[in-house]
Amino acid sequence: MTVRRPRVITLLTDFGTQDAYVGVMKGVIAGINPFANIIDICHNVPPQDIFNGAYLMYTAYKYFPKGTIHTAIVDPGVGSKRDIVCVETKDYFFLVPDNGLLSFIVQEEKPKSIIRLTNSKYFLPLPSSTFHGRDVFAPVAAHLSLGVKPQQLGIMINQLEQLYIPKPFRKKTGQVEGQIIYIDRFGNLITNITKEHLMQHDHSQSLFKTQMKEIPLPVSLPSQGGDEGGVKINLKCLETTIGKKKIIGLIKTYTDVNAGEPLALIGSAGFLEVSINQGNAQKYFKVDKGSKIIIELV
Amino acid sequence: MTVRRPRVITLLTDFGTQDAYVGVMKGVIAGINPFANIIDICHNVPPQDIFNGAYLMYTAYKYFPKGTIHTAIVDPGVGSKRDIVCVETKDYFFLVPDNGLLSFIVQEEKPKSIIRLTNSKYFLPLPSSTFHGRDVFAPVAAHLSLGVKPQQLGIMINQLEQLYIPKPFRKKTGQVEGQIIYIDRFGNLITNITKEHLMQHDHSQSLFKTQMKEIPLPVSLPSQGGDEGGVKINLKCLETTIGKKKIIGLIKTYTDVNAGEPLALIGSAGFLEVSINQGNAQKYFKVDKGSKIIIELV
Amino acid sequence: MTVRRPRVITLLTDFGTQDAYVGVMKGVIAGINPFANIIDICHNVPPQDIFNGAYLMYTAYKYFPKGTIHTAIVDPGVGSKRDIVCVETKDYFFLVPDNGLLSFIVQEEKPKSIIRLTNSKYFLPLPSSTFHGRDVFAPVAAHLSLGVKPQQLGIMINQLEQLYIPKPFRKKTGQVEGQIIYIDRFGNLITNITKEHLMQHDHSQSLFKTQMKEIPLPVSLPSQGGDEGGVKINLKCLETTIGKKKIIGLIKTYTDVNAGEPLALIGSAGFLEVSINQGNAQKYFKVDKGSKIIIELV
Numbered sequence: 001m002t003v004r005r006p007r008v009i010t011l012l013t014d015f016g017t018q019d020a021y022v023g024v025m026k027g028v029i030a031g032i033n034p035f036a037n038i039i040d041i042c043h044n045v046p047p048q049d050i051f052n053g054a055y056l057m058y059t060a061y062k063y064f065p066k067g068t069i070h071t072a073i074v075d076p077g078v079g080s081k082r083d084i085v086c087v088e089t090k091d092y093f094f095l096v097p098d099n100g101l102l103s104f105i106v107q108e109e110k111p112k113s114i115i116r117l118t119n120s121k122y123f124l125p126l127p128s129s130t131f132h133g134r135d136v137f138a139p140v141a142a143h144l145s146l147g148v149k150p151q152q153l154g155i156m157i158n159q160l161e162q163l164y165i166p167k168p169f170r171k172k173t174g175q176v177e178g179q180i181i182y183i184d185r186f187g188n189l190i191t192n193i194t195k196e197h198l199m200q201h202d203h204s205q206s207l208f209k210t211q212m213k214e215i216p217l218p219v220s221l222p223s224q225g226g227d228e229g230g231v232k233i234n235l236k237c238l239e240t241t242i243g244k245k246k247i248i249g250l251i252k253t254y255t256d257v258n259a260g261e262p263l264a265l266i267g268s269a270g271f272l273e274v275s276i277n278q279g280n281a282q283k284y285f286k287v288d289k290g291s292k293i294i295i296e297l298v
Numbered sequence: 299m300t301v302r303r304p305r306v307i308t309l310l311t312d313f314g315t316q317d318a319y320v321g322v323m324k325g326v327i328a329g330i331n332p333f334a335n336i337i338d339i340c341h342n343v344p345p346q347d348i349f350n351g352a353y354l355m356y357t358a359y360k361y362f363p364k365g366t367i368h369t370a371i372v373d374p375g376v377g378s379k380r381d382i383v384c385v386e387t388k389d390y391f392f393l394v395p396d397n398g399l400l401s402f403i404v405q406e407e408k409p410k411s412i413i414r415l416t417n418s419k420y421f422l423p424l425p426s427s428t429f430h431g432r433d434v435f436a437p438v439a440a441h442l443s444l445g446v447k448p449q450q451l452g453i454m455i456n457q458l459e460q461l462y463i464p465k466p467f468r469k470k471t472g473q474v475e476g477q478i479i480y481i482d483r484f485g486n487l488i489t490n491i492t493k494e495h496l497m498q499h500d501h502s503q504s505l506f507k508t509q510m511k512e513i514p515l516p517v518s519l520p521s522q523g524g525d526e527g528g529v530k531i532n533l534k535c536l537e538t539t540i541g542k543k544k545i546i547g548l549i550k551t552y553t554d555v556n557a558g559e560p561l562a563l564i565g566s567a568g569f570l571e572v573s574i575n576q577g578n579a580q581k582y583f584k585v586d587k588g589s590k591i592i593i594e595l596v
Numbered sequence: 597m598t599v600r601r602p603r604v605i606t607l608l609t610d611f612g613t614q615d616a617y618v619g620v621m622k623g624v625i626a627g628i629n630p631f632a633n634i635i636d637i638c639h640n641v642p643p644q645d646i647f648n649g650a651y652l653m654y655t656a657y658k659y660f661p662k663g664t665i666h667t668a669i670v671d672p673g674v675g676s677k678r679d680i681v682c683v684e685t686k687d688y689f690f691l692v693p694d695n696g697l698l699s700f701i702v703q704e705e706k707p708k709s710i711i712r713l714t715n716s717k718y719f720l721p722l723p724s725s726t727f728h729g730r731d732v733f734a735p736v737a738a739h740l741s742l743g744v745k746p747q748q749l750g751i752m753i754n755q756l757e758q759l760y761i762p763k764p765f766r767k768k769t770g771q772v773e774g775q776i777i778y779i780d781r782f783g784n785l786i787t788n789i790t791k792e793h794l795m796q797h798d799h800s801q802s803l804f805k806t807q808m809k810e811i812p813l814p815v816s817l818p819s820q821g822g823d824e825g826g827v828k829i830n831l832k833c834l835e836t837t838i839g840k841k842k843i844i845g846l847i848k849t850y851t852d853v854n855a856g857e858p859l860a861l862i863g864s865a866g867f868l869e870v871s872i873n874q875g876n877a878q879k880y881f882k883v884d885k886g887s888k889i890i891i892e893l894v
Contacts (some may be wrong), residue, residue, distance in 0.1 A: 027337060027366070063620045184615045254674065317638065321606065
């Protein structure tokens, strides 16, 4: 006899930690599947900030075992006509309000099926209109973890709501303009510029091409979202402009500069990140989400 | 052979998350029962705010599987002569300092037994006087989860300390006056007025009676604390006064009004709640716990 | 057949709870050992505050079952040449950056071995330079929990980095001077003065000796870090000076004084602690970590 490995159910919400909302969801899950392995991804998404939730899910989802049921609730439309969907991909199930929470992930994972939840058999009886986390998401996640198939949960649909995700673009001057899309606990400024953006280049332009030639780069990218993986990034001539300040070069890790100094690197989720070694870049640069970042070769 | 389903131990404290207090309790539990399923309900109860803890426990406890050991510590009297009690109800065990933490729950659950903890065999050796969470609550919860009976823990007593829970009352004008008893992360203002208060009415008075006649209501109430369960609440003539502002009607969910607008509804724990769709009602109305709420038919 | 008891992996970090960093680590662990029992000790260590992390680990580690893998990451040097080490003691494994995080613990636990992690076979493929929690600590902790031996992880070294831990000292006046080393959620001021400091005394000096004679004290100390354990502390003549204020006597628990009043006691981790019953001593005394505490017999 082998003990079955417990299925993982992740939770990501904007419920915070001052109330009992998250605990209640776990109680509901434990009542249906006592062997589920519930893992919190984050509950401090700013209230109703779908973009923030979508970003965090994206940075986290692929580090979980196959078969994980990712449950995310940032849901300003709770109780309204917005759908709740179960999206199945090659390796995962996603249980989310259909409001764009998967916008980053679907750029990377093709949905095999999208099911709109309609089968109230898998909900708590008499669900409320204001706490679907407890009455719909938690019981459905638990049933999925017991082997219920997405198709049993409702009806197939074709499309998901998408958030607008700002893309970096190349200006006429040849500079690349991006913006800050996330700021973490340490004040690290995470931009929408990826290593791929730095490596993909218009061959008629010289921005990164020159650099690529000077420092040969293997073209394969790391499978784990790591920031080097054989890619030798040493773009000493790359200049990042943030506010009125400039950072020269792209380095490998925080301590490549002295404590208190600004730096740019490719962070652990694959995005260009501006930081202060042992400091807080948000306070240092006095910027916020949405602030512009300019990259150029000098 | 079947694998025994792990017993759930919940934790609700005012220990916060900046120290190691909660983690230490879990370590003690895991040392005694490695298979216990420990679920956090909340650790950010404001320091020593028993009422807040009592409210949160009430909103959470019944969503857990039968046999769950609910452990709650908001304990300004730690180390003093206050008792620690194990209260058994039909479905649950509650392990709490006897200081009123069960005040909401005992309105709904009749205790089968109340045991005052005296048997130090189930405590850590040499318990401290300032951290009973680690030295008494955690080991006792773990032993309960292994099958120790409450009667083995100490001696039976008859009575529990009770907090004063303010009740809404009907004024001579026919208005119902309640107050805000809890404010959640989203700034939702939860009052002590329940659906039952709105439905129970003096037949000689016309406040809700008229309304009841106009809109027939099934008398059965939802078993899950849901806010509708067959009850069609559409009390368009109900007026909620908060501060100097009035909200007309009782709606079903936040999005029944436009973003930024105030609303009143019956929340997921069964209490009348004042909110701002996609906003923060506490900031909007500049009120706090204890603030008055007036309900009347207009 | 018996089900093997799940190995405990603890996590203590300065990652906070607003991002997905901790959740991601748990995902990695669950992918390698789905039966690991992951317990959070604390994630709100102030960013890069190694001393704080070291103190919290010390107060927590010994309350966990034997074989627990304590994983702690407060790591301003991530990606630099600082080592990551696996330290094995009689009962535990510690997985930490070699930056002093074990400074308190090694005063109490002799390492059996110290291994510098070099075997990337146990890391995630292509580890990043900025998130070793995900790419190194989590997978290594999971492999340890599956039975991998520390010796398989890398090469033996002899020494650990140590933080400077300020020690209390006796002044010429006979007073003992210590300082605040930690302040908890409740505003309790935890000092570096232990019960042992109060009991060990220069026999030629009379500071505590007199006291010891007047009130006989058993010499054995509690094994659980408790604050009494047979030791009758009733040092009524002990005076604690903090800022410009004095507290007379050392009491047993908070409620031995009236609400709102200051007090000194030996706290649950074995250190002299200054508190306000049902209040916040940090706000009351307007002190901070590093502030001086003077103890004398009067």
